[in-house]
Amino acid sequence: MSSIFTKIINREIPAVIVYEDDLCISFRDIDPKAPQHILLVPKKEIKSLAEATENDAPLLGHLLIKAGEIARDQGFSDSGYRVVINTNKEGGQAVYHIHLHILGGRQMEWPPG
Ligand code: DGP
Numbered sequence: 001m002s003s004i005f006t007k008i009i010n011r012e013i014p015a016v017i018v019y020e021d022d023l024c025i026s027f028r029d030i031d032p033k034a035p036q037h038i039l040l041v042p043k044k045e046i047k048s049l050a051e052a053t054e055n056d057a058p059l060l061g062h063l064l065i066k067a068g069e070i071a072r073d074q075g076f077s078d079s080g081y082r083v084v085i086n087t088n089k090e091g092g093q094a095v096y097h098i099h100l101h102i103l104g105g106r107q108m109e110w111p112p113g
Pocket residue numbers: 004013015016027028029030031039085086092093094095096
């Protein structure tokens with residue numbers, strides 16, 4: 001069964017898309033936890049970081065570079081932002097299609113909750 005994010009990739013459900021290329025799509029989180037809360041999702045359905053393999057290294061590198069570009073394009077790179085990959089239950093993962101959260105527009109706290 002395809003993930004909710006694959007349904008967004010396939011335009012089966014709507015999203016506010018901010019970036020897309022052959023390998024990934026980026027859209028605004030439906031339940032934002034910061035003034036800027038953007039998700040970046042590979043089109044390949046890797047369930048979580050825990051299931052990624054060495055073969056996925058170029059794709060994961062691509063995502064990190066694109067996360068930086070998206071933050072710059074959206075205007076919150078200089079002020080700062082956080083990139084998060086929630087992984088499995090205790091990591092707070094709800095959608096089992098690996099994704100980066102790009103959070104910005106406010107002061108982030110440490111340690112995270
Ligand atoms: P995580 O807990 O890391 O698996 O985060 C999943 C995120 O996905 C959560 O912040 C809410 C977001 N999300 C879930 N369903 C949808 C949706 O249908 N559309 C959008 N834009 N975001 C969604």
